[in-house]
Amino acid sequence: MNLEELNATAASERLAQAKKRHHIRVCVGTACQALNSEQLAKELQAELRRRGQNGDVEVKCVGCPGLCSLGPLVEIESQVNGQAAIAGTEGGQRKSILYQFVKPEDAGEIVAHLGGEPIKRLETPLDQPFFTRQTKIVLEHCGKIDPERIEDYIAVGGYQALMKVLTEMTPQQVIDAITRSGLRGRGGAGFPTGLKWGTVAKADPNAYPTSVPVGIQSRKFVICNGDEGDPGAFMDRSVMEGDPHRILEGMAIAAYAVGANHGFIYVRAEYPLAVKRLRTAIRQAQRAGLLGNNIGGTAFSFNVDIRLGAGAFVCGEETALMASIEGGRGVPRPRPPFPAECGLWGCPTLINNVETLANVPPIIMKGADWFASIGTEKSKGTKVFALTGQVAHTGLIEVPMGITLREIVFDIGGGIPGGRQFKAVQTGGPSGGCIPAQFLDMPVDYESLAKVGSIMGSGGMIVMDDSTDMVEVARFFMEFCMDESCGKCIPCRAGTVQMHRILTKIQEGKATRRDIQILEELCDLVKHTSLCGLGQSAPNPVISTLRYFRDEYEKKLAADETNGKTPQPSAQVANPSA
Amino acid sequence: MSADPTASDKRYKIIEATMRRYGYQSHGLIEALHSAQEAFGYLDDVTLWHIARTLHLPPSKVFGVATFYNLFTLKPQGAHTCVVCLGTACYIKGAREVLAALEAEYDVKAGGTTRDNQLSVLTARCFGSCALAPVITFDGETIGKVAPATVTQQIAQRLAAVQQTA
Numbered sequence: 001m002n003l004e005e006l007n008a009t010a011a012s013e014r015l016a017q018a019k020k021r022h023h024i025r026v027c028v029g030t031a032c033q034a035l036n037s038e039q040l041a042k043e044l045q046a047e048l049r050r051r052g053q054n055g056d057v058e059v060k061c062v063g064c065p066g067l068c069s070l071g072p073l074v075e076i077e078s079q080v081n082g083q084a085a086i087a088g089t090e091g092g093q094r095k096s097i098l099y100q101f102v103k104p105e106d107a108g109e110i111v112a113h114l115g116g117e118p119i120k121r122l123e124t125p126l127d128q129p130f131f132t133r134q135t136k137i138v139l140e141h142c143g144k145i146d147p148e149r150i151e152d153y154i155a156v157g158g159y160q161a162l163m164k165v166l167t168e169m170t171p172q173q174v175i176d177a178i179t180r181s182g183l184r185g186r187g188g189a190g191f192p193t194g195l196k197w198g199t200v201a202k203a204d205p206n207a208y209p210t211s212v213p214v215g216i217q218s219r220k221f222v223i224c225n226g227d228e229g230d231p232g233a234f235m236d237r238s239v240m241e242g243d244p245h246r247i248l249e250g251m252a253i254a255a256y257a258v259g260a261n262h263g264f265i266y267v268r269a270e271y272p273l274a275v276k277r278l279r280t281a282i283r284q285a286q287r288a289g290l291l292g293n294n295i296g297g298t299a300f301s302f303n304v305d306i307r308l309g310a311g312a313f314v315c316g317e318e319t320a321l322m323a324s325i326e327g328g329r330g331v332p333r334p335r336p337p338f339p340a341e342c343g344l345w346g347c348p349t350l351i352n353n354v355e356t357l358a359n360v361p362p363i364i365m366k367g368a369d370w371f372a373s374i375g376t377e378k379s380k381g382t383k384v385f386a387l388t389g390q391v392a393h394t395g396l397i398e399v400p401m402g403i404t405l406r407e408i409v410f411d412i413g414g415g416i417p418g419g420r421q422f423k424a425v426q427t428g429g430p431s432g433g434c435i436p437a438q439f440l441d442m443p444v445d446y447e448s449l450a451k452v453g454s455i456m457g458s459g460g461m462i463v464m465d466d467s468t469d470m471v472e473v474a475r476f477f478m479e480f481c482m483d484e485s486c487g488k489c490i491p492c493r494a495g496t497v498q499m500h501r502i503l504t505k506i507q508e509g510k511a512t513r514r515d516i517q518i519l520e521e522l523c524d525l526v527k528h529t530s531l532c533g534l535g536q537s538a539p540n541p542v543i544s545t546l547r548y549f550r551d552e553y554e555k556k557l558a559a560d561e562t563n564g565k566t567p568q569p570s571a572q573v574a575n576p577s578a
Numbered sequence: 579m580s581a582d583p584t585a586s587d588k589r590y591k592i593i594e595a596t597m598r599r600y601g602y603q604s605h606g607l608i609e610a611l612h613s614a615q616e617a618f619g620y621l622d623d624v625t626l627w628h629i630a631r632t633l634h635l636p637p638s639k640v641f642g643v644a645t646f647y648n649l650f651t652l653k654p655q656g657a658h659t660c661v662v663c664l665g666t667a668c669y670i671k672g673a674r675e676v677l678a679a680l681e682a683e684y685d686v687k688a689g690g691t692t693r694d695n696q697l698s699v700l701t702a703r704c705f706g707s708c709a710l711a712p713v714i715t716f717d718g719e720t721i722g723k724v725a726p727a728t729v730t731q732q733i734a735q736r737l738a739a740v741q742q743t744a
Contacts, residue, residue, distance in 0.1 A: 031707045034720030068709030213603045231665030234706035269612065269649055270705060308612055310647030313703065327607035328639070329646040388667035388708035395709050426666065462666050476669055480703070486646075 001289045002297045003163045006154060013155035020058040022114050025075040026102075027143060029064035029241055030234075030273055036104060037072035043107035051111060060152075063242015065143030067130055068395040070100035075143070078115060100124040129411040130393050135374065135400045137382050138358045142242035142396075147277050150284040153245040159290050161361035162249050165256055166298045169364075174257040175201060178360065180368035182380035187225060187316075187353035188428065188457045189533075190379070190446040196350065199340040200258040203348035208337065210346035218262035221349045222255045224357055226267040226274070227321060229313040230429025231480065233460030235384040236354035238396050240267065240274035243358070244281035248291060248304060250357030253364060255302045258350050262303050266321055269308040278306055313430075313484035317532045318343075318351045320486065331488045332532035353458065355384055375401035379445035389426075389462035392417045399444070406440040409463055420465040424548070428457025430477045430484075431537035433544025434470065453544040455537070470549040471556060474542045475503040481538035492535030495526035499542060506556050516553060520546065584628045589617040593625070597632055604635055611644055620651045648703075656691040656698035658740060660733055661715045665704030668712040675726040676712050677701065683730040697737060 001009070017023070026032075026041040041061050048054040065073055077096045099110065099122040106122065113119050145152040153159070165174055179194025205219035212219065224247060228236040240247065251263045267275050282304050285291040293301040307325050314320045315330040322344045324330040343349025359381060363371045375381050379401040385408065388394045392414030399408060405425055409415070416422050424434040433454035435442075442448050446456050464473070482496040502519045505511045523539035523546075530536045546553060584590045596613040600606025610633070614625050621644050630640040644650045662668075662677045677688060680699050684692050691698040707713045710722025714729065716736050724732065 030705070030720070031709050031722070034707060034710060034713075034722055068707075071709070213601065213605050215601050215603075228706070229703065231669075231704035232667045232708055233704070234708055237706045270702065308609065309649075310608060310612065311649035311703070312647050324608065325605065327603075327605040327643070329643055386708060388711065389670055394667075394711075429666070460666070462670065464670060468670055473670070476666070 001159075003167065006159055006163060006296075009151060010154045010157070013151045017058070017155065019056070021056040021079050022058070023077040024057060024059045024110070025062045025065075025077070025143065026059065027063070027065055027071060027073045028061040029068070029071075029238060030271075031064070031068040032071040032073060033273070035072045037102075039104045040072060040074070040102055040107060043104045044111065047107045047111045053111065053114070057111075057114065060146050061148070062144060063142040063147050064238040064396055065098075066134075066139065066396040066398075067100075067124075067393060069393055070124060072102050073143075074099040074102045074110065076110075076114070096126055098124050098126050130395075130397070130414065133403075133407060133412050134398050135382050136398050137362055137371075137374075138239060138246075138355055138384050139242070139396065139398045140362075141246065142238060145243065147242055147244055148280050150245060150281070150288055150290075153243070157365065158245055158361075159249055161364035162252050162256075162290065163296055165253050165364055166296050166300055171201060171257045171259065174253060174364070177368045178257070178363060181363045181371040182368075182375075182378075183356065183359055183363060183371065184379065184446065185353060186355035186359070186383065186458070188431065188455060190456060193352065193356055196340060196352070197254065197257050199338075200260075200348050200350040203341045205347050207348075208342040208346045212345045212347060216262055218260055219347050220258055220260035221344045221347055222251050222258065222260045222263040223318075223321065223325070223344065223349060223351045224251055224263065224265040224354055225316065225318070225321060225351055226265055226271075226354050227309050227316040228268060228271075228354075228458060229316045229484075230431070230458050230460045232386065232388055232426075232462045233429060233458050234386045235396060235459040237271050237274050239354050239358050239384070240271065241277055244274075244278045245285065246358045246361060247278070247354055248281055248285050250352075250360040251304060252291065252295065252302050253360050254350055254352065254357060256300055258348075260350065261301050262305070264305050264307050264325055264344075266307045266309060266315070266325060269310055275306060275308065282306070312486070313480070314486045314532070314534050317534060320532065321351065322349065329486070331486045332534075334531060355459070376443060376445045378447055383444070383456065383459060385459045385461045387413050387461050387463070390416055390418075390420065390465040390468070391463040401445045402443040404441050404443055405435065408444065408461070409440070413463065416463070416465045418465075420467060422463070423466045423468055424464045424470070426454075426462040426464065426473065426541075427460065428455040428537075428540070429460045430480045431455060431533065431540055432457045432460075433540045434464070434473065434548065435544075436548040453540070453547055455540070470545045470552050471503065471506055474545045475500065475507060477541040478503055478538070481534065485534065485538075489529075489531035489535060491526045491529040492531070492538065495522055495530075495535070496538055498522055499526070499539065503542070506553060509556055509558060511557055513557065516546075516557075583624055590625075590628065592617045593629065594632075597629070602633055604633055604639075607633060607635065607640065607643055608647070611640075611647075611650055615650060620654045622652070622654075654691075656695050658696060658717050658737060659698045659700055659715075661700045661702050662688070663703075663705050663707070663711070663713045663715075664701050665708060665711075667708035668704075671711045672726065673712040676714065676724055676729050679726040679729055680733065683733075696741075697733075 044059045097118045175197045183193040184190040312330045315324045317332045320330040320332040339349045382398050384398045426434045478500045482500045485492045487493045527539045593613045597610050630637040688701045
């Protein structure tokens with residue numbers, strides 16, 4: 001498919017869609033699917049056939065529109081005057097309604113009310129802060145297009161960025177655009193993406209001994225890290241399920257920029273729906289000539305393979321992930337050499353997170369300056385968060401960098417249910433920390449979160465109310481790290497076990513002040529001497545809860561410790577190594 | 579081994595196809611193990627040895643990989659599985675109590691199988707369905723917003739339903 005064919009497909013698809021008077025979009029993301037939304041879509045289709053309306057109403061199964069707590073969600077977009085809308089125009093002539101908690105039994109009523117008054121019982125306002133406070137870039141198509149049809153993606157401008165890159169830009173221009181946009185890695189650490197791309201592009205594939213398997217031609221690789229292991233995070237899953245072609249396009253652009261001809265998407269096996277949709281997307285893109293050899297009639301060739309994880313959290317670490325793709329145990333290795341110089345099978349390798357790659361096509365199409373205009377000085381663009389825990393509206397949100405936590409939790413999230421008080425928000429999963437109420441007005445960006453002892457992380461955001469036991473939270477995360485430690489380096493392997501033991505002792509009420517002191521020493525040791533990110537960040541939940549909720553730890557000390565003498569100010573038991 | 583089971587059992591053909599797709603090279607090992615587990619439900623010694631021989635890998639490497647990853651299991655599972663998500667969102671919404679209720683009802687420890695081999699109770703790190711927390715799955719079907727008081731009944735109903743149709 002070349003540019004003209006791409007435009008023709010987009011135009012004919014848009015025309016076909018414009019002929020429909022109503023578009024019914026049913027969310028079939030993992031959460032809504034679990035609530036029987038696929039059955040609902042079938043019922044809607046059957047009902048339309050029965051009424052002979054299937055000609056001018058379209059039922060579409062789409063990815064996650066975000067508000068999972070009200071699922072299954074159905075969005076209906078209708079033409080206002082009954083005139084055929086002009087292809088490509090939005091807003092004005094169309095109006096949308098959103099139905100919540102829809103059951104398959106509601107299909108008949110929904111079809112009967114098409115074009116008339118919305119059903120009050122099911123309607124939920126689209127102008128609530130949950131939707132109006134968001135800025136969608138990565139998720140712009142999630143909930144709008146059918147992820148299993150490439151034509152849908154092409155109709156909303158898909159693969160235009162890839163064509164533009166291949167026909168109008170040099171690899172260096174692509175890297176410059178990404179650098180100027182200020183895009184930083186969305187996997188957690190926030191490394192500047194343009195810098196990473198530039199390093200891989202410059203790297204010499206023959207600098208290190210290589211062992212590329214027979215049958216793979218490339219000597220540089222692009223890997224999409226979809227091993228979203230943080231418990232409580234599902235941003236990448238939603239993008240992979242809701243807009244898989246976007247990731248393929250981002251990967252192809254990255255491959256062109258760095259000079260790679262082969263890519264891998266590493267996905268958790270726990271996400272079967274994401275794997276299925278990605279496989280479908282790859283097949284469709286290959287058939288359309290948008291992946292494979294001579295893409296769009298140019299000299300550029302790029303193939304993508306999917307590799308399944310097998311339930312190892314450490315495989316989200318880049319060197320461990322590559323070891324896993326090579327077919328071995330997912331254990332990390334020391335860096336340098338960095339993957340950008342010596343990665344998969346010894347070749348220069350670019351590893352980017354799903355969300356990072358999904359940001360690439362709009363940067364190419366709308367320009368680096370547009371992207372750089374969103375967000376804060378050092379953190380550009382938007383960030384997708386999975387908002388869960390004790391908050392009224394749980395689901396997937398995308399907000400501009402620099403928004404405050406208060407806006408996220410109380411405006412978008414709708415506050416704490418059940419009349420309880422906000423206590424903390426946990427970001428960054430087992431590698432992050434708990435942020436207490438006093439920092440609610442802090443802007444959310446990489447630097448601010450690091451300053452208060454947490455990290456941006458991949459985007460899990462778990463809200464906790466005053467009923468949450470913070471020591472238990474710390475113990476939960478330590479248990480996670482202890483189980484998931486790969487066992488290669490001693491600080492992580494043994495340190496997490498010891499820290500978990502002390503936390504359990506505190507929970508049992510058998511600990512002394514000395515134990516807290518040892519815990520702090522261990523935190524410091526494990527943080528600074530572990531081999532990879534898992535161990536280096538494993539103490540973070542303990543450090544941050546000790547910093548902000550130390551009284552909860554002290555209340556749990558053995559009785560003779562707390563009753564014997566007056567409680568000591570925390571300064572006297574401060575971390576001696578800090 | 580008296581008769582080679584890998585010659586007669588058709589399920590080995592599925593594993594064979596996967597290994598062929600990767601040119602019998604070692605980077606296809608994890609995919610081969612996935613295929614094997616899908617075909618057999620678990621990985622037994624015969625299968626692991628067979629994969630090692632076919633891929634020309636030392637058995638230690640194959641066993642090492644199979645035991646490293648949490649998803650691979652070396653012992654047979656019950657006829658039905660119930661997985662309790664212990665991700666953060668589920669955890670703070672009471673997944674631990676849900677698990678305890680199931681463990682008590684079926685007299686198993688997490689990771690174990692009931693004595694009649696009908697039900698395995700397993701745990702998972704996170705399904706990514708956090709909005710439905712706490713979440714469990716029964717034979718792949720996701721059940722959201724469960725509660726310790728009612729979860730055993732939900733499982734019993736489904737168990738009875740599948741046993742009736744079997």
